[in-house]
């Protein structure tokens with residue numbers, strides 16, 4: 253069985269929802285993962301922010317606007333009065349849940365419950381739509397099998413054990429629809445796989461059911477060799493290896509949630525990226541092998557903070573780096589890049605939640621400098637294969653860019669540089685002009 257995921261734009265209007273229905277109904281049984289309609293999760297985040305700030309009146313205005321939008325979607329989507337009624341009931345139920353948080357206490361569980369409503373509504377509506385059009389379709393409630401553990405990592409063994417009973421419970425169907433993004437956490441509360449997490453839902457389900465293929469349907473014809481939001485003249489890549497795609501997704505290529513590739517790689521399940529607006533395009537295929545074409549693509553990850561620890565005690569001493577790393581480990585803060593000199597070590601992190609406490613402990617080891625608003629630009633490919641050396645070409649392409657850190661040789665797939673975020677766009681454009689498209 254295949255797992256197909258459709259993103260926000262793909263289900264962003266009644267017309268697009270109908271296009272998804274036409275696309276998936278080829279008679280082959282499948283699981284279809286849907287995001288919320290585009291813009292919805294952003295609106296729900298905005299509503300939650302007003303509630304956190306106790307600005308309940310503004311929250312109510314935004315809730316009202318969003319509810320009106322959904323009522324119109326229902327009216328435009330269905331032909332039968334019966335389905336219009338059923339659709340309006342789903343919308344009313346979700347908005348009753350959202351409105352329940354406009355009085356009383358509001359915390360993280362409340363926020364996550366609000367954020368979940370976008371996917372709950374979109375999946376219910378498309379399930380009704382497909383049944384109205386004669387396609388035997390059942391809804392799989394993601395909250396019954398999608399789970400994260402205490403460390404907020406996806407619990408694949410749990411998902412594997414629980415999805416099959418849920419499939420059996422809902423009964424035989426040609427098409428199964430489920431919510432992307434949302435899950436339960438270790439406390440049994442509603443939670444999610446972070447923004448953009450519907451891709452990850454699809455690959456987790458793919459791994460859990462040992463799918464033949466995972467397809468990510470979005471609003472672009474596949475993985476491009478640079479970020480089309482910032483760079484002109486990007487080109488689609490036909491094929492990527494799991495490792496290359498994992499590096500690019502982790503380092504900011506928004507087309508895939510950072511962790512999407514991992515379950516697919518474990519299960520050796522091909523991932524195909526396809527354009528809902530142009531389904532005849534071949535898209536991008538991600539498999540175990542690389543086609544060995546040298547430099548493939550670049551991506552950038554924002555919101556990076558560089559931490560530099562300078563200490564004379566580092567000179568000729570062993571155990572210094574271990575002590576430093578242990579502090580980051582203690583505060584469960586992952587490190588992305590590292591570079592060292594005789595007397596200093598620089599580290600980058602993207603989670604600054606515990607930075608003050610980390611700095612306090614690092615202060616015992618030397619002078620600590622912190623720089624935020626940085627971006628990691630990651631250049632990916634089978635870089636060892638590249639003729640005439642890979643690094644010189646990269647450095648030539650980066651001429652004039654104020655590089656703060658470089659990481660090369662950590663893997664055969666990437667070279668990363670740290671630049672101030674204000675220089676990100678020109679860095680990406682220069683890499684496209686001098687490295688990718690020349």
Ligand code: ADP
Nearest residue numbers: 259260261470472474475476478479505506507
């Ligand atoms: P969806 O809602 O379908 O999940 P996203 O907006 O999350 O869609 O992801 C698709 C978008 O990712 C594209 O429209 C594009 O702007 C952006 N993007 C960033 N980097 C890349 C890349 N390297 N290749 C393709 N798209 C990219």
Ligand code: ASP
Nearest residue numbers: 287293433447448449450
């Ligand atoms: N709706 C969620 C978001 O906007 C999940 C997703 O679209 O993948 O982040």
Ligand code: MG
Nearest residue numbers: 259448506507
């Ligand atoms: Mg996405």
